[in-house]
Amino acid sequence: MSIEDEVRHGGGVVRVRRLRERGWSERSVRTAVDLQRLQRPRKGWVAVPDADPHLVAAARAGVVVSCVTQAERLGLWVLDRGRRPHVAAPPRSGTVRAARAHVHWAEPIVPRHPDAVVDEIENVLALVAQCLSFEEALIVWEPALDKKLVRLEELRRLPFRGSARRLLECASPYSGSGLETIFVSRLGWLGVPIVPQAWIAGHRVDFLIGARLVIQIDGGTHVGAQRTSDIAHHAELMLLGYHVIRVGYSQLVDRWHEVQALIMRAVAQGLHREK
Structure with missing residues (x-):
């Protein structure tokens, strides 16, 4: 070597x-x-x-890559990907100079090895909990659990405080994407069962609300052969008695009120109920 x-x-x-x-x-x-x-x-x-330029810059500044920047490097969902780099340093390391970076001065949950240039996942999640809104943080936490980067029972034994404790109470280890987290958390108040990735008529649907209301999220891949397959499956769902609402990815992320209004009206009409 x-x-x-x-x-x-x-x-x-x-x-x-x-x-x-x-x-x-x-x-x-x-x-x-x-x-x-x-x-x-x-x-x-x-x-x-x-x-990786992030790692080189971390070594140069004497910090570790952490929070949302390390979450992105791990393939986790971060809604706003235009943020400046986030790094972490011990609270008493006053000589740190990390230009154009957001520095988190905090004691780590898990001790950092002096040779590390990236933070441990537990520390990443702790800083995400402090740095982001509850929903944005949950969007990071749940995929981390789903990918088995860390286990919920392990997190519960760590001395998390504040918003991180609330996230521990709410986070599910079975939500594989930020879309699922956004959708389920924002509609929990309806009191209607919501099943992500339900299997119906030989295909997965994005969400099944109650027994009969299907929500499909159209993204950039819904073109060509994929679009043709989706249309055929949509028709089959309708013939089987399901009600299908299709919304775009940008609607879900940027214009949630439109999506919520559609679903509220559908539930009010009982379209989610078994006939």
């Missing part, structure tokens, strides 16, 4: 001390830097040339 492979295996950005512990000499590190096979973000650190 080359020294570059060693660094890449360690995430792309590592402390030189770690390389020395793995048997690489200071001379081999200097040679790799001189040949531009490695770069030095900061004294005591090296990175491969194509390392």
